[in-house]
Amino acid sequence: MRKPSDKKDRLERFVRDNREAFDSFEPSDDLWGRIEEQFGEAPKTNKVKRLKWWGKAYLDWRIAAGIVMAVGMSYVYYLNNQYGVTRDPKVALVVPTYAREFNQYSLAIDEKRNELVRLTSDNPELYKEFSGDLDRLERNYQNLKSELPKAPNQEALIQAMIQNLQWQLDLLNQQLTILQRIKEADKSHEKDNSTII
Template structure:
């Protein structure tokens, strides 16, 4: 505390002793008006509301980030739409090579997947029968995969595409027949169970 008061006293004493020297160097009255006129000539006066807009427009990354975000969202939305319509993720090679057939292939693949799920539900009690059904379906699937692998090298792609569609139709028909068989078996089992439960116990 003593040091700060000593410094303050010395400063006050210095200013008091040299006051005449400080007063000799006063600025001219016209100096401030010259500074003000130079400021008005160099920098335009901008209202407070528009300053924020100028800052945002001067930042080139701000607008590009928004544009990139919008572009990314639209791109993802478009890919989701394409996947739902044409099933690109189910069979991307076929969908990209032959987009005209993509929707048809997607419809068959969706039908095959649905029928497989139904067969799995119905065949819980018959694992041997399900194995037989799976073996039949796997032979058709392997021939479909062979056709698909030959698609890019085929001289007559139209005939190969028709063969692929026919193979998918055969898979759907086979699954429909398997479903009918399983439904009949389950119906017979249910009827037998009903008869056994209704039969009087002696």
């Protein structure tokens, strides 16, 4: 089976070997002149709009857009480093002082959820029961978050959101403790059955 790189190598080899033959077919120097005479001057469609910039100097609009984008990305990078915006940027932009706290709770909740999924992989009914309670808390959190930008008392709403995240974390910790006790009980039950036999 031929590789795509084989075709490329063969084409490059062919061009290299027959370069002199290709060079003999170059257009004459006056060809562009004859084309212009026949069609007239071509309309200039690729105009570059320039912005006035401090007097006589001009700035291409693409450069200006690049500068604006670079400044914006720098600001987001600063927010991320300063406040930990990566997990919940909507909340961080409204109240950046709490962004790090929201980020820490979100990371801990994600970690505990993953552990819960891992421990309940052999018992999907138990996971469904556990995740139902957690999903209700998560829906309440999302409702609070959607109300945040238009809330008259954002501080109270933020405290409610933090309390919700704490409840989610506490619930996950309790569920993981229950799962660990179930696993320990199963191990001791298996050990007792093996010693009786």
